[in-house]
Amino acid sequence: xxxNIEKIASNRLKIEVTISAxxxxxxxxxxxxxxxxxxxxxxxxxxxxxxxxxxxKFGVEALYEDADNFALNESYFxxxxxxxxxxxxxxxxxxxxxxxxxxxxxxxxxxxxxxxELADYNxxxxxxxxxxxSEADVDAELENMRTQNARLISREEDEVSQKGDSVNIDxxxxxxxxxxxxxxxxxxxxxLGSGSFIGNFEEQLEGLxxxxxxxxxxxxPENYGVDTLNNKEATFKVKVNDIKYKELPELDDEFAxxxxxxxxxxxxxxxxxxxxxxxxxxxxxxxxxxxxxTTLVEKTEIDVPNALVERQLDxxxxxxxxxxxxxGMDLKTYxxxxxxxxxxxxxxxxxNAVKRAKTDLIIEKLVEEMNPEITDEExxxxxxxxxxxxxxxxxFAETLIQSNRAGVEHDVKLKKVLAELVSKxxxxxxxxxxxGE
Numbered sequence: 001x002x003x004n005i006e007k008i009a010s011n012r013l014k015i016e017v018t019i020s021a022x023x024x025x026x027x028x029x030x031x032x033x034x035x036x037x038x039x040x041x042x043x044x045x046x047x048x049x050x051x052x053x054x055x056x057k058f059g060v061e062a063l064y065e066d067a068d069n070f071a072l073n074e075s076y077f078x079x080x081x082x083x084x085x086x087x088x089x090x091x092x093x094x095x096x097x098x099x100x101x102x103x104x105x106x107x108x109x110x111x112x113x114x115x116x117e118l119a120d121y122n123x124x125x126x127x128x129x130x131x132x133x134s135e136a137d138v139d140a141e142l143e144n145m146r147t148q149n150a151r152l153i154s155r156e157e158d159e160v161s162q163k164g165d166s167v168n169i170d171x172x173x174x175x176x177x178x179x180x181x182x183x184x185x186x187x188x189x190x191x192l193g194s195g196s197f198i199g200n201f202e203e204q205l206e207g208l209x210x211x212x213x214x215x216x217x218x219x220x221p222e223n224y225g226v227d228t229l230n231n232k233e234a235t236f237k238v239k240v241n242d243i244k245y246k247e248l249p250e251l252d253d254e255f256a257x258x259x260x261x262x263x264x265x266x267x268x269x270x271x272x273x274x275x276x277x278x279x280x281x282x283x284x285x286x287x288x289x290x291x292x293x294t295t296l297v298e299k300t301e302i303d304v305p306n307a308l309v310e311r312q313l314d315x316x317x318x319x320x321x322x323x324x325x326x327x328g329m330d331l332k333t334y335x336x337x338x339x340x341x342x343x344x345x346x347x348x349x350x351x352n353a354v355k356r357a358k359t360d361l362i363i364e365k366l367v368e369e370m371n372p373e374i375t376d377e378e379x380x381x382x383x384x385x386x387x388x389x390x391x392x393x394x395x396f397a398e399t400l401i402q403s404n405r406a407g408v409e410h411d412v413k414l415k416k417v418l419a420e421l422v423s424k425x426x427x428x429x430x431x432x433x434x435x436g437e
Contacts, residue, residue: 089307
């Protein structure tokens with residue numbers, strides 16, 4: 001076998017292969033052995049006709065398909081292994097010639113992991129994600145807890161609805177004078193100001209009394225997702241059945257003891273501060289890693305192989321399918337409702353898929369270049385973190401290491417290289433926008 005490898009793009013190779021007549025004849029004989037039971041030749045029992053007789057009656061061409069497969073598999077994968085080719089997909093094969101007399105000639109084009117250089121990340125400027133933690137955050141969370149535990153009390157007959165109230169409504173929607181699917185409901189509970197409805201629908205229900213009716217006119221967004229409603233003006237005939245306002249509990253020790261394990265507001269506040277500060281610190285660390293990595297991705301040039309992008313798109317479609325299933329819908333129904341197709345979804349997702357594939361390549365390059373050392377203790381510690389996240393015990397961590405040690409080790413390395421990346425970049429404040437921007 002002779003071959004020549006040519007790099008026709010940074011992420012693509014062309015391999016020209018010549019297999020000798022003798023080698024190809026061996027593959028023809030393998031094809032005969034695999035298929036001889038299917039050949040019927042007069043004077044011989046089924047499957048017992050000699051190789052020469054089969055070729056004479058059926059032609060050597062009858063053996064080509066499997067002979068080609070044998071030849072391709074043996075030669076292509078040997079070439080890939082000998083030359084450390086990092087193929088990311090199956091090759092595109094073009095057979096130019098094959099016969100008993102001359103052997104076989106073919107070309108294989110295949111996408112590969114491209115060679116690239118990381119952008120210089122030493123001192124690379126990364127916009128800082130900065131939101132200082134303060135007691136105001138704790139106050140806001142306490143206020144949120146009061147809101148979540150508020151009592152809903154019906155307003156008096158002469159009182160009107162206000163932002164923040166919960167209204168019980170019947171509504172009937174029309175577009176171009178015709179009812180549309182999903183535009184009707186009875187006894188629907190809606191919090192005014194929640195942003196649950198399109199446009200200023202909720203604002204138009206402020207100032208109404210229970211029992212009153214009103215025509216509410218809104219315009220659907222241009223990208224609403226339903227072709228018959230996109231950018232359409234709609235009129236909703238709305239009747240207000242009931243209006244309730246929230247009565248917030250006092251922020252006192254009684255409230256603290258009712259909603260938590262603590263006896264006083266001071267104890268509740270202290271626990272909130274501790275947990276929120278820990279969450280804040282974790283969030284800021286994650287934001288720093290994400291910011292540094294995102295900036296490096298933006299500054300590094302790579303010809304991302306199409307196969308890697310397609311792989312990401314397939315995963316994104318599966319994620320969409322799972323999210324829809326949680327809402328009681330399948331992909332087919334979703335595409336029917338939105339008037340779109342899987343191809344449309346992939347087109348919308350493509351830029352993000354390219355970024356994901358590029359990010360994966362850069363992460364692997366960082367791991368390769370930094371080559372961090374890891375210990376068994378670090379591997380076990382991370383496995384325990386995973387166990388805790390899934391509410392499992394340490395036995396789960398040990399099982400995880402036994403079944404997927406390489407994966408856990410890779411994650412430890414990833415944490416280390418991202419920490420190293422964060423230590424080398426320069427975080428800067430976000431540029432202030434000029435007035436009016």
